[in-house]
Amino acid sequence: MTDSLGVAVIGAGMAGKAHAAAYRAASTVYRPTLPSIRLVSIADINTELGAETAARYGFERHDADWRAILDDDRINVVSVVVANFLHREIVEALLAAGKHVLCEKPLSDSIADARAMAQSARAASDRGVLARIGYSFRRAPGIAFIRELVQSGRLGEILHFSGRYWTDYACRPDAPMSWRYQGGPGSGALGDVGSHLSYVAEFISGDVIEVSGGRFHTSITERPKPLGAVVGHTRGNVSDETAPVENEDYAAFSARFAHGVGTLEVSRVAAGHPTSLMFEVFGSNGAARWDQRHPGEVQVIVHDDDDALTGYRTVQLGPAHPGFAGGWAMDAPGVGVGQNDLFVHQARAFLEEVAGIPESESLPRCATFDDGVHNMEFLAAVAESAAQGGATVTVKEH
Structure with a gap:
């Protein structure tokens, strides 16, 4: 298991904040212990929003251009949480750069793009790079x-x-x-x-x-x-x-x-x-x-x-x-569970898979891009x- 994992979130809106908060909390829930999680970047073209989100959730920096994440070797895991029509370009570039990707649903705004993304995900899997989609309610x-x-x-x-x-x-x-x-x-x-x-x-x-x-x-x-x-x-x-x-x-x-x-x-x-x-x-x-x-x-x-x-x-x-x-x-x-908790558990499940923790010791895995298609x-x-x-x-x- 790797010693640490660097995380970035592309998109600082409502769902982006949920992913950012989830990565921050993922190490505090369940067993076994995760590798050290390094919160590196929040990327958003809206610089004011991106900078505020990065500071709020303890990320090291804000990037106005998501491409800054591609060449950063310190980043291993990336959530893509932007408008659906932007998913394909960003996801395929991240996978080509060797980043593990958790994409928000739906996979894209068109089935043709979604199928292409799934094909890219299968090719990335052959190189040991994971691509998953967030279906958070399955862990409720x-x-x-x-x-x-x-x-x-x-x-x-x-x-x-x-x-x-x-x-x-x-x-x-x-x-x-x-x-x-x-x-x-x-x-x-x-x-x-x-x-x-x-x-x-x-x-x-x-x-x-x-x-x-x-x-x-x-x-x-x-x-x-x-x-x-x-x-x-x-x-x-x-x-x-x-x-x-x-x-x-x-x-x-x-x-x-x-x-x-x-x-x-x-x-x-x-x-x-x-x-x-x-x-x-x-x-x-x-x-x-x-x-x-x-x-x-x-x-x-x-x-x-x-x-x-x-x-x-x-x-x-x-x-x-x-x-x-x-x-x-x-x-x-009686303590209860809410949707914010489900984002934490989703992030935890993805990080466990990236870290190589056996499925038998993990939360249910995140859905594949084929599931998204x-x-x-x-x-x-x-x-x-x-x-x-x-x-x-x-x-x-x-």
């Missing part, structure tokens, strides 16, 4: 526990999955135009939060086989142009000039999985839901549900309980559940279904 203890209930047969034959991911960051018409509102159908709410919901659905119900009933809707068709940089989902000064919104605010569809069928719904204009991922899975012997707003618990019902006790019971997550023990300094039941093919099938008035579309086998 509640979601992992429900997956165990499904795979163990405790819930019986899986009948159907019902999931939604509602957010409200775009519910105000004065939210400024940004890259999030540009791109073709499927790159809006579906590509943003639907990418999370879709991989969670497959994590629980198995590979998707086909989708149908796709429907997109854009509620706010124009947005004001910003006066300055747009960071994350923040609102700021805008001009009187507007630009057209090019993608969807809302998407819904049905799917058939390896185990059962399901309905999925996503929105970025659901007022009162800052970020609400929730799902329920129903089996022949019971059901289970998880809600991001209450991430420290799951609710479960099994039919072999006493009839007088039939109904959902709330289970407080604790060391008996996957991914909980050792994950925090205080890992007792599959997720985009899943979402592309939804977009095709919507374009064809809800037609049934087969998803390429994973």
Whole structure:
């Protein structure tokens, strides 16, 4: 195992800060002990934001140009957390330079670019260089526990999955135009939060086989142009000039999985839901549900309980559940787990793999770029279904 790992994050926005904070905390959770983690650079063209983020999270420096990272031999690991259309150029250059890359989802803004990135990742793997994508919710203890209930047969034959991911960051018409509102159908709410919901659905119900009933809707068709940089989902000064919104605010569809069928719904204009991922899975012997707003618990019902006790019971997550023990300094039941913790565990999993810690001693590995391509093919099938008035579309086998 290497003595130390130098880390950089490209992108200092909301998710970039989450990655930066995660690398800073990764050594404080779980066992075995990681190599020394050196926080080297935050790269962002917005120099004020980049410098502030670097100072805030203890990184040595800020680089205005991400290319400064390529030739820095002190940097081994890089998170790419910028607009989706920028991913390919940056990721391929980093892999060619021998840097291990953790890329935010979705992999790219086009399937062609995503497939090219996956090919670059396979070539890099032959040289011992890792390329992974961040699917943080797969390590949520509640979601992992429900997956165990499904795979163990405790819930019986899986009948159907019902999931939604509602957010409200775009519910105000004065939210400024940004890259999030540009791109073709499927790159809006579906590509943003639907990418999370879709991989969670497959994590629980198995590979998707086909989708149908796709429907997109854009509620706010124009947005004001910003006066300055747009960071994350923040609102700021805008001009009187507007630009057209090019993608969807809302998407819904049905799917058939390896185990059962399901309905999925996503929105970025659901007022009162800052970020609400929730799902329920129903089996022949019971059901289970998880809600991001209450991430420290799951609710479960099994039919072999006493009839007088039939109904959902709330289970407080604790060391008996996957991914909980050792994950925090205080890992007792009821302590809870939030999305920021999941970023820490994601960074930890990636660093463990880079450091050569055996998989048997590690957190579940991060997803591969091939997984990222599959997720985009899943979402592309939804977009095709919507374009064809809800037609049934087969998803390429994973």
